[in-house]
Amino acid sequence: MLSEHEVKQYSPLSLAFLGDGVYSLLVRDMLLTRANMPIGKLHKESVSYVRASYQAKAVDLIYDILTDNEKDILRRGRNSHTVHVPKGSDREEYSKSTALEALFGYLHLCGDKERICYLFDMIINNIEAEKE
Helix, strand or coil: CCCHHHHCCCCHHHHHHHHHHHHHHHHHHHHHHHCCCCHHHHHHHHHHHHCHHHHHHHHHHHHHHCCHHHHHHHHHHHHCCCCCCCCCCCHHHHHHHHHHHHHHHHHHHHCCHHHHHHHHHHHHHHHHHHHC
């Protein structure tokens, strides 16, 4: 675990790099524990949760409950300059998804697993409720 000051020394894209892995692992863990299904189906489901449009919606969903510090990390991630935007996504969605990943990377390096789980559960539960 690093101090908040140490973690803030990392670039937003470095935090997003780590946060992508943290978020993806949470998604995979959730899907696997929900149902034992073939790998192809797990992968397809996983992609639906980690795509930029889903993560952008997640940012909008949790924004009001974030601390000022978390909002600052989100802002830094959103404003970071990425080289390319993946096909099927627009710049705004991709910026928001990078911001979410930076936040998850930040929280992971700070060792705040409880906050990660809280935010992830809120994202999943609320977006799932919208689908129904």
